[in-house]
Amino acid sequence: MKYKGTLPTLSTRGAASRIDPALFGPGLALLGMFVVYSLSSPHFLTTQNITNVLVQSSPLLILATGQTFALLMGGLDLSQGSIMSLVSVVTATVMLNYGIAPAAIVGIGSGILVGVLNGVLIGRARIQPFIVTLGMLYMIAGAALVISGGSTVFGLPRPDVDIFFWFGGGFIGPLPVPVLIAALLLGVAYLVLTRTPIGRHVYAIGGNEQVAIMSGIDVGRTKIFIYAVSGTFAAISGFMLSGRVISGQPLLGSGDLLLQSIGAVIIGGTSIFGGSGGVLRTLLGVLVIAFMVNGLNLLAISTFTQQVIVGAIIILSAWANALRRSR
């Protein structure tokens, strides 16, 4: 009988975690950037600059962490940007009359609700994720404009607005609050994906949905969970970013944040076909984008050129992953 590999020497240990080989590519890219930027700009490797980059990339990290769930199951979530806009205007509108606590609950809750709705349409009505979230992208973007009347919601009351800003730009000692929130959510996502049955079900569905069904996994419920997570993370990200600009912005998430979040997951090395990847890869993907852009700014390279470079990196990293898998 022939089989691949050497003869088995079964170890009862071997449980020690190995480093994910997919982390080497983006990790190396990040390291290279640090070396080049440090040598070419005196402003790069400073506490001030690094802190700034981390604070600015926190909303993206949260967004991309949620997006990772959707890509892992072989889907994607196009409605994340619209959810941010919705959460922004709902939070601000409620805060005008009722203060920060009800505003946070209703605002973030509205985003979670959209995520759950996505999940029900995908998991129970069995409509393609692309179509559901594309439709939701428009509906929710429209809803945000309707609620705010199309204009920014200003004039938030004190002291609520100070607490609101604290979430997006405050500090605990030397540590920026948004970075702490992003790190906490990343940790939770990591634990859920690696340590809970439903997290492993996400991978199983992405790897082979038919196998998942035949293994007795409640695929519909798992999909609702996935899009609820993606929606929740988008909502928190939207809440944080609104706090940073202390207003309700109906167009908060209509820029390229959504595409950056998908791009970051791909740069990190999570397969768009699902089944392999993870949030640690996404963390690296976000850092690559964030520091790349920051360094190019410091080197006074125009934002137009930056776009070209970010796009090329997305393609290159997908190519690198394809090569790694074909080996």
Next chain:
Amino acid sequence: MSASSDPLAEHAGQVREILSVAGLRKTFPGVIALGGVDFDVRRGEVHALLGANGAGKSTLIKVIAGLYRPDVGEIYIDGELVDFATTTDAMQSGVSVIYQDSALVPQLSIAENIFLGSEKRGALGLVDWAATHAAARQLCDRIGALFPTTTLVSELGPGQRQLVEIAKALRSEAKLLILDEPTASLSHSESERLFQLVRELAAAGVGIVYVSHRLDEIAPLVDRVTVLRDGLSAGTFPANALDRARIVSLITGQERHSVRIARSPSTKAAGALLEVRGLSRAGEYEDVSFVVRSGEVVVLTGLVGAGRTELLETIFGVRTADRGEIKIDGKPVSFRNAREAIAGGVALIPEDRRGQGISITMSIFENIALPILSRFVGSFGLRKRLQIAHAETMIRLINIRTPGPRVAAGALSGGNQQKVVLAKWLSTDSRVLLFDEPTQGVDVGAKDEIYGLIDQLAAEGRAILVVSSDLEEVLAIADRVLAMRAGIIVGEFIGQAISASRILDAITHGSER
């Protein structure tokens, strides 16, 4: 190959054999699919290719069609040595294969399907629709396919689709036409129409290879018969020199009539764990009733399309019966999905291993743990170490050959992949185990190990229902055999009465009802 020319004149001065293969050998990791086969087809003859499952028929066809390359051996078309790198090469040499599952694009029209890949072009390189439909019309008329050529293939029945496939083969000017189980999904009248067409094509000089399990339909149609057994040719004979009994004995091989030693009778007396009464589902199976007792291995055998897989999937809850009743341990159950079935103590080891059994991108331990993940949850969530330890136990227990439990399941050989699927389901402690073609694509050594496992599982008091088309396998493992044909159970054989010829007779004729 134009219909108007005289075939005999056309053949003058040419070699008689349209196809001739010599010493063809093809091995896959752990399996010798073809062990040096000689085979030839003459111009204008219908040549039947027979053999049990795994005898090497499909491999032989795929080598001739350019899908596989042989390890050793030569293929001659029209007396010329050929070496097909792709199926396109084979088609250009005049080889057309009509496979069991349709190779048509349902969303395209009949005419588009016929000319797919060699579209008729007009001015500016655009598709010339008038010429396409006119040519398609001509081809369809020739084979008596009367529907408009603009009809979408999705609107056609299986018989009509087969006609379109034949029109496609005619378009590519096939000299050699291979039909793989062509009547498996056809009605009686559709089959008759096909036979007539096959005769006409042969009369026009096309060489035809006809692969079939249905011995009764072959007799009036074919000129010669070649039987494959275990990757070797058991001989080529004129059709009129063979009778049914002789064909059956050639297919099964005499040495396989050994009767297996029945398990100790004490286990037989045990109660019915799985009971099925009057189960029906339109178009798939009809009024099926049987019981499987604790400690018993029951094999459900029949041809492809007899409704066996559908029956298993119904018991497992992924299909719903129109009528009838399923009882587990005497209690009526109606599982709505696999989750409920697993909770009810039923496991299905599916036929389509890569499609339904394991996820090839996931590691071995992840695959094994998938249905029972909640067992590995500690106070800090899922514990990988427990999953790996469990996988290592299973690897040792059922002898999965792998460097370790972290290896991707897709990297293993077919037999070892199947063992991973087994490990996965044995972990669920199900009392009713449903196996669908458990050793398909599995090498001989692993086969015996899997049989041993099935025996052992039965000895532990589980009820085991196996779907198998492999006669040798049926004889090796069955305590009782249920023969199924066209959705109906047509025979039941117990102990000494289990024999290859009786089973083959029942599943091809259905005369024992």
